[in-house]
């Protein structure tokens with residue numbers, strides 16, 4: 511689970527311990543404190559702007575997955591290193607809704623990850639956001655520091671410089687985290703924002719006259735991702751044989767987090783020798799994460815059947831990656847996996863003069879509303895598969 515730690519204060523400890531002891535969930539500890547915000551007021555209504563529902567052709571070869579059952583074969587376009595590539599357009603246009611829903615759920619149960627093509631997020635919007643991200647990170651450090659991520663990390667907003675954040679799993683001791691960071695700093699910088707009306711977690715922007723247009727682009731992309739989130743949650747509900755709006759009803763506060771990530775160019779050797787890392791192994795905290803990435807690669811996903819073994823998950827043309835987070839895993843009575851992943855050297859990197867190019871990615875972390883009691887989802891437990899978790903207030907979880 512991604513959490514952000516600088517200090518290990520009393521707010522964090524009981525939560526972290528409760529999680530590790532009772533949920534057997536992985537807890538990711540970085541250098542900034544965990545955030546347990548209360549519900550944000552819903553802000554402007556989600557806009558349909560930029561959502562392109564037309565199916566697009568892609569360069570992906572149309573292989574049928576061995577994982578699929580007969581009904582799912584027409585929506586599974588290929589199997590990319592163990593992660594199915596689904597034609598989400600068949601859900602959006604209504605032609606194979608149940609099949610897409612079933613295939614997505616199978617994938618979440620099996621590996622916790624899925625690639626979606628024809629997802630409805632326009633390529634123009636994605637390209638535009640990457641351009642803004644590059645422009646932002648290309649600014650001088652003094653300027654980026656004008657939107658500083660708070661050192662105490664009480665909320666995930668603003669800019670964090672390379673090496674400041676360190677991601678790890680099950681490390682609760684401050685000295686140990688410091689040691690990890692010194693041994694192998696995470697060589698990435700990030701900018702994080704949410705929606706602009708949050709009272710509990712206000713955004714931290716650059717001063718108005720710096721990089722005009724950046725803020726608007728981030729917010730626009732935030733809402734575009736939110737639209738995709740809702741359709742994915744609808745598909746997932748259908749896969750779980752629940753009413754289509756079942757999960758959406760628990761995601762009304764739009765308490766999500768858009769994160770621009772830049773991994774500066776580094777030496778392949780240093781990365782491979784673990785002298786530096788891009789992002790350490792971790793699982794995400796929320797319901798689902800949507801990820802768009804450039805074509806550099808390096809994302810690796812743990813093989814659920816061989817803990818500790820990671821498989822490369824290279825980018826798939828035109829696809830967004832969607833993975834389940836710790837919250838969804840618990841909510842589904844562990845039926846759905848929140849799988850550990852990391853970013854390392856892409857395959858074959860050493861042959862490229864030993865230098866790994868800059869990498870840009872944009873995760874969008876989706877969270878359920880805070881003031882709800884979380885019980886295992888209907889259909890995820892039975893006499894043979896009893897509930898593993900007692901009901902709990904969402905705000906007491908992460």
Ligand SMILES: O=C(O)CCC(=O)C(=O)O
Nearest residue numbers: 512771803809853871873
């Ligand atoms: O950069 C990536 O591809 C992955 C980022 C990630 O896993 C995260 O920020 O949680």
Ligand SMILES: [Fe+2]
Nearest residue numbers: 792793794851
């Ligand atoms: Fe992640």
